[in-house]
Amino acid sequence: MPDFYDALEIRDSALREEQQFDELKKQLHNARDHAPAYTAILADVDIASVNDRTALSVIPLTRKSDIAKRQSELPPLGGYAAVPMDSFYNVFASPGGIFEPGAARDDYWNFARGLHAAGVRAGDLIHNTFSYHFTPAGLMVDSAARALGCPVFPGGIGQTELQVQVMARLKPRAYCGTPSFLKIILDKAAEMKIPLDTLSLGLVGGEALPGSLRTELSDSGVEVVQFYGTADLGMVAYESSAKEGMILEEKVIVEIVRPGTGEPVPEGEVGEIVVTTLSPEYPLIRFATGDLSAFMPGSSPCGRTNRRIKGWMGRADQTAKVRGMFVHPSQVASVVSRHDEVLRARLVIGRVDNQDVMTLKCEIENHQESIEQLIERSVREICKLRADIELFAAGELPNDGVVIEDARPLD
Secondary structure, three states: OOOOOOHHHHOOHHHHHHHHHHHHHHHHHHHHHHOHHHHHHOOOOOHHHOOOHHHHOOOOOEOHHHHHHHHHHOOOOOOOOOOOHHHEEEEEEEOOOEEEEEEOOOOOOOOHHHHHHHOOOOOOOEEEOOOOOOOOHHHHHHHHHHHHOOOEEEOOOOOHHHHHHHHHHHOOOEEEEOHHHHHHHHHHHHHOOOOOOOOOEEEEOOOOOOHHHHHHHHHOOOEEEEEEEEOOOEEEEEOOOOOOOEEEOOOEEEEEEOOOOOOEOOOOOOEEEEEEEOOOOOOOOOEEEEEEEOEEOOOOOOOOOOOEEOOOOOEOOOOEEEOOEEEOHHHHHHHHHOOOOEEEEEEEEEEEOOEEEEEEEEEEOOOOOOHHHHHHHHHHHHHOOOOEEEEEOOOOOOOOOOOEEEOOOOO
8 A cells, every 4th residue: 555654544434433432442441540630530431332423522521721730730741641651751841831741652643644645755854843842843753754764854943044054965855844934944045045956845734824825835846735733632634645625643533513512513514623532641532622623525535534624724712823832812911911001902913925923902001112112022021922013092902802813814
């Protein structure tokens, strides 16, 4: 099967559902017996009866806020691990203020299937620009690359000129990172008049991939496919060469539910992505991501038979991801609390020249001349991102409860 990672990708859909729910029962027993956080949650669940999605939907959701609370009470992992700490190589801090482990086995985060579907093969050199600091993003790719037999250059983030110089000398075939940083690298290479002729493939994630940016990158000679995953879960869904929706990873069970309720939405309706992992070390049962998407009908023309989602379609909680970093309404509130002159604020996220830009609009009274610079500094310190600052008189901003307005086009 040269075009497929394994036989799981092309199994009959009914067989997949049956086999995944057999694995789910084992996972529920594993979580209840070995992960203290789930002992109480699953105490009254008749695991033998969890044979379908209706039965699964009765189990309570697990949210990041639940994990954060338990981790503060029972560090480091809050009782969500089902194996001893000596089974892990790393502990990471993910966006959102929670911690998660990395286990000592290749492809722990299930990224190899997505890399293979993108066209990466054994021996391909991968230039990886995901961060190796704090978050697991960089090591997610490294772990998958080892499973595929691919060497990795750990470029990490920033240092654009140096990234171009290294790529020109090492001549990688594939890039992994955010699509916006790939554009920055290609623009810098053109400015430096350094050809990156061998770079032909990009596996991108961490932010939205607008159609215009995909076209621009393709015109530059790099065909990009995107994936959807999180630091908590690993790979959830990925594009293949068909680029018609995102195919679900085989080692997760995905539901689309009505935000705030946990109840599955009708087929094709937009709702919150809820994921149950089938990896044994760190089981997450009905983990609510806060991300919105919808199931697509049918299967991919590439021949993979698993269900597809439409990709990332926004957030259920006003949280936004900007240049690979989550920005939360609570962070905007923290900026406001630092400055007595700011009455109310609204963070607007847009896109200019295929780059994400943030503008913090502030209602102000009795302000000093340097207030814009002071607010900008607070945004940098709290959100770790830059924002333009616009000042308004009291009452000029919409009173609609929106703290973060994501005005980026999805296409």
